[in-house]
Amino acid sequence: AQSVTQLGSHVSVSEGALVLLRCNYSSSVPPYLFWYVQYPNQGLQLLLKYTTGATLVKGINGFEAEFKKSETSFHLTKPSAHMSDAAEYFCAVSDRNNNDMRFGAGTRLTVKP
Amino acid sequence: NAGVTQTPKFRVLKTGQSMTLLCAQDMNHEYMYWYRQDPGMGLRLIHYSVGEGTTAKGEVPDGYNVSRLKKQNFLLGLESAAPSQTSVYFCASRPDTSGAKNIQYFGAGTRLSVL
Numbered sequence: 001a002q003s004v005t006q007l008g009s010h011v012s013v014s015e016g017a018l019v020l021l022r023c024n025y026s027s028s029v030p031p032y033l034f035w036y037v038q039y040p041n042q043g044l045q046l047l048l049k050y051t052t053g054a055t056l057v058k059g060i061n062g063f064e065a066e067f068k069k070s071e072t073s074f075h076l077t078k079p080s081a082h083m084s085d086a087a088e089y090f091c092a093v094s095d096r097n098n099n100d101m102r103f104g105a106g107t108r109l110t111v112k113p
Numbered sequence: 114n115a116g117v118t119q120t121p122k123f124r125v126l127k128t129g130q131s132m133t134l135l136c137a138q139d140m141n142h143e144y145m146y147w148y149r150q151d152p153g154m155g156l157r158l159i160h161y162s163v164g165e166g167t168t169a170k171g172e173v174p175d176g177y178n179v180s181r182l183k184k185q186n187f188l189l190g191l192e193s194a195a196p197s198q199t200s201v202y203f204c205a206s207r208p209d210t211s212g213a214k215n216i217q218y219f220g221a222g223t224r225l226s227v228l
Contacts, residue, residue, distance in 0.1 A: 009153065032215070043117075043203060043219035044156075051215070090155055099144070099163065100171070101217065103155035 002027040002093040006104035014112050019078040021107045023091030033074040034092040086111045115139050117220035119204050125226045126194045134189040136204030143209035145187035149200040194227045
């Protein structure tokens with residue numbers, strides 16, 4: 001079965017600073033990889049996904065992630081944090097059927113003014 | 114666009130009581146999922162359905178039952194609620210497709226407390 005490890009349950013950055021949220025995965029088959037964002041008292045919203053092809057994936061709100069097979073990583077980055085980016089972020093992995101999606105424990109991003 | 118709608122949004126139960134959570138989607142999606150979210154554990158899959166009349170177990174199915182009598186609805190039942198089932202429950206759905214459109218869409222969640 002697949003699994004995901006998100007390094008750091010809390011990350012705090014200043015407004016305008018680089019955002020880096022780390023995700024490592026384990027999968028015995030070629031994975032689908034996802035980043036979701038969750039704002040307080042809301043459901044999960046897809047930020048971006050990797051299926052096949054280009055390993056650098058661009059998502060909404062200026063976020064991007066790079067699939068690195070050799071490092072089994074899918075870290076999420078944004079060059080300049082905005083106050084509205086404060087939320088909880090989940091990395092997820094699934095097989096190609098996308099019926100057994102496994103989520104990481106989440107990283108809460110705080111953005112300081 | 115309603116998307117994925119979960120009913121109710123909040124519920125408090127006593128140990129041993131039963132209840133049903135309803136998930137409805139208006140996107141004609143084949144696949145539907147129930148997850149629970151607990152602090153520090155992310156989301157874990159309870160049950161899922163690949164089409165009307167079918168269900169399958171996920172990672173943490175014990176203590177829950179599901180039914181998919183209509184394509185648009187996926188029900189999650191707790192026959193005898195336990196405090197360990199206090200959680201936030203999310204429903205999701207996705208189309209029967211591969212590649213870029215193979216995305217799960219989530220509801221806003223149901224917050225359940227079992228006393």
